[in-house]
Amino acid sequence: MKSDLPDAARRVLPRWRGFEFATQLGELDSASPVTDLTPDPAVAKRIAKLVSDFERDQDDESAIELLNGSFVLGSESQFRQAFSFIGKSNANAPLVLNRSPDVNYGPHQSEAPPSDQQSLIRHEISRCKSRVRRSPRDAISWMELARGYCMLGQITKCRNAVNVALALAPHNRYVLRSAARFFIHANDSERSAQLLRNAPRTKHDPWLIAAEISCSTVANTPSKFMNSVKRGADNRNWSPRNQAEMHAAAATTIAADGSIKQAKKLLRLSIRDPNENALTQAEWAKIQGWGIDAPSVQTSSLLVPEALALRARQECEWVKAVDNCMKWYSMEPTSSRPLRLAIFICLVALEDGKRALEFLTLHQMLDPHYDRLYNDFAVAHAYCGNVTAAGECLERSVAASNYRTDMAAEVIDLATKGLVQFRKRMYGEGSECYSEAVKIAIDRKDRNLALQALWHFLREMTLIGVIEDVSEVVARIKPISETLLRVAPEYNSLIAGVEVAMTTKPSVKLDLGCSSKNLVLPAGFEWLEHSK
C-alpha cells in the first residue's frame, strides 16, 4: 500500500526558484519602485553633451563615448545612432555591446549539457562552484549552488552554502526567502521563522512578511507581522502584486483559526493581481471549501502547474494531474510535494508502477534519507511485476521503520507485504497480512488508514477473481469511505476498479486457507461503520 497521504494543508511558503526564473516572474522587483520616471537632470545634461560632441566631431572617438554613455544612461535612440555610426565605419564597436547577454559563459561552455536530471544538476553545481571560487562574495551564486545541492539531497553542503549566502546578503529578498524555504525543507521551521522575523528588511518588504507569516505557522510560533497585516490590510505603498502573497498567507492562517469571513476578505485582496503562489492558494482554498470566486486557473496567463494539478486531481483527471505535477516539479525542483502527489496518484489511482518508479527516483535524489520511500518502491516494483525487487525494498522499509513511534508505518508495511504476497500468488499469506494491517489500524482508531488497507485488500481479491466474498464487504464499506475520498480522491479510481472487476471478472473459488469474510472483517470492524 502506498505510504502517507499527500499533504492536506497548504501554506503560502516562498518558492525556491532559480534566480533567473524568479527575476523573469518579477518576484524580486523593488517593493517600492521609482514612480517618477523623469530622467535626472544630470543624466539629460550628460546625454546632451555626448550628443553635441558626436554631432560636431562625427568620429569614432566621440561615437565610442556616446555608445558607452547612452548605453549606461539608458538612452536607446542615441545608442542606436552611435552604434550604426561605428558599425558603418569599422569594427571599432566594443565586443560586449555586440552580443546577446544570454550567452552562457560558464566554465563548461564548450560541453553540451547532459541530458538526465541528475547529471544536469551536477553540471549546474560545478558551474556555481567555479563561480563562487572566483567570486566568493556573489551571494546569488552561493544560493544557486545551495539549490543544486538541495536538489541532490545533500543537505549539509546545502546548509553551508545557504549560511554563506545569508552572511553575504542578509538584506536580500531572494536570499532570505530561499533560505527560509530551505530551512523548512530541512525540518528547521523555527530557524526559518526566526530568520525572517529578525531580518531588519522584513517590515519593509511584503514578500518577506508573507514568508514570515507562513513559516511562523509551520513552526507553530506567533507571527510578528500578522497583526499589522490584519489591521492595515491594503497598504497603498505597495502594489497589489507585491502584496498578493502576503494577503494569501494571512488569509490561510486566519482560516485555520476559524475566521473564514476575514480570511475570505484577505483572499479577495490577494487575487487582485496575483502571482502564481497566491493564485494557487486561492484554488486550494476553493477546493477546501472556503474559497472565493477567483480567476479560473485553466485560463490564467500565469504559469500555475500546482493549481492545475490540484484542480485536475479534484476532477479525477489523473493523467493531467500527473503531467502538471511534473511541470510543478520543474518549476520548484527543491520541493518534494509535486513528486509525492504524483507518486500517490500513480500508485493509487493509475496503478502505474513504471511511472511511479520515475518519480520515486527523483524523490530519492531529492530526499535520500526519507526511509518511507522504500515502501513506495516496493509497491511500484510489485505493480511492475518485479516481486523480488519489491520484497527487497520492503525489507529495507521494515528495517528503517520504528513502529513504536510510527504506527502508520507498521500498517502500511504490512499491507505492502500483503500486496507482494498476492503478486507472488501466495494469496493466503497475503490475505493474512492485509487482515492484520486492517486490524492494527482499527485497534489504533485510524479510520482512513484502515479503509485504505481494506480497499487495497479488496482490489487484490477482485484481481484474482474472488468476487462473491468481497461483494458484501464492498457494499458495507463504500458508504463509510467519504472521509477518505475527500482527502484522497485517488481512491475513487481504485474503488471504481474494484467495482468494474466485480461485474466483469469471472468469479473463482480459491482456497485461501481461511474464510475471506473473517479476514476482511476483523474484530472491531463495526467501529469503522459507526465512528465518524
Add this chain to the structure above:
Amino acid sequence: MPKQSMTGGNFSTCYHCVHTDGTKAFLKVISIWDALQGPNMMRDLQQITTEYNFECDLLDQCKSMKRVVTALAFGSIKVATFPVPMNYIVFELAQSTARAEISQGLMPLDRVFQTLHHVTVGTRQLHDNRIAHQDIKPSNALIFNDGGAKLGDLGRSISGDGKSPFDALNWPGDLSYAPPEVVFGHIDSDFRIRRFATDLYLIGSLLVSLTTKASLTVYIKKYLAPNYYPRNWGGTYGSSYASALPYVELAFTEALEALEIDLHQLYPALPKQVRELIRIVRELGAPDPAIRGHWGVEGLETPTSTRYSLERYLSRFDRLATEAKLTTLRERSK
C-alpha cells in the same frame, strides 16, 4: 593668443595656445560674461568663482605631482574687447588622450598597463594629499609626447578638508562612468569609502575601457537584469543598494566571465597577463565599495596602508607592462 576652440565645461572655453617662446599649452578660460547674462546671475557667479578658486588652489597643491597635469599659470587678464576681466588657467599640453588612442584601434596591452601605471601614480599622489579625483576616464588620461600618461582635469575633485565646491554632491564626476553604488544612491559616511573607493572603481573601469572600448559599468549593466536598473540607468528599481547588491554582484561575476572571453579574443598571445588583468578588475571593480581594493590587507590595515592604497597596483601594472612588452617582442621575433 587663442589658436583653436576646443571643448569646455560650464562657463568655460578651452583653447590650444602658444607662448611667445614657442611652448604649446592648453588654455581654459572662465567666462564670467556668460554667467552675468544667465537667469541666475548671482548663483552662477558664486559657482564659477568657487570652482575656479578651488581648482587653482588644488593645482597649486599638486604642482609637484609628476603624474597629474599641472597648471603652468593661472590668473586674470583684462581684454579690451571684454567688459570684465577674464580668468584663465594654462595647462601643459598633451599630445593625445587615452580616449583618442582607443578609437584608433586595439591598444597594445603593454601600453594599456603603462598608461594605467601612470594614472595610478597620479591618483595615488592625490590620495596621499586626501584628494579624490572622481572623474578618472579615458578622456582624462592624457598622453604626452614621451608616451607617458598623466591624470588631467581636477575640476571635479573632492578634497578631504571639505573645501571642495562639490562636497555636497554624491557624485561630481561623469555619471556614465559612475560606480554602481553611486547610481543606486548609496552614500557612505566614511570619506575613504565614499571617495577613494570610487576612484579605485574608476581605475578598474579605465583598465576595461582601454582594452575593450567599453567601460566596466557597461559590462555590469549588460549583465544586470533590467528589473534591477535604478532610475539613472533608465529603470525603476527603488530599493536600497544593500538589497540590490547581490544582483549587482551576480552581474559583476557574469561581466567578468564575458570580459575574460573578450580579452582572450583581443589579446590571444598574452593569456597570463589577461588573467592577471581580470584579477585586478575583480579587486578594483568590486560592487561593494567597502571591500574594494586589495584583499591582502584584510585585518592588517595601518593608517598608511589600507585596502584602498594603490602601491600594490602600481607594482602590478609596472610588472605587467614589462611582461606584456617582452612577450610581444618575443612573439614578433619568432
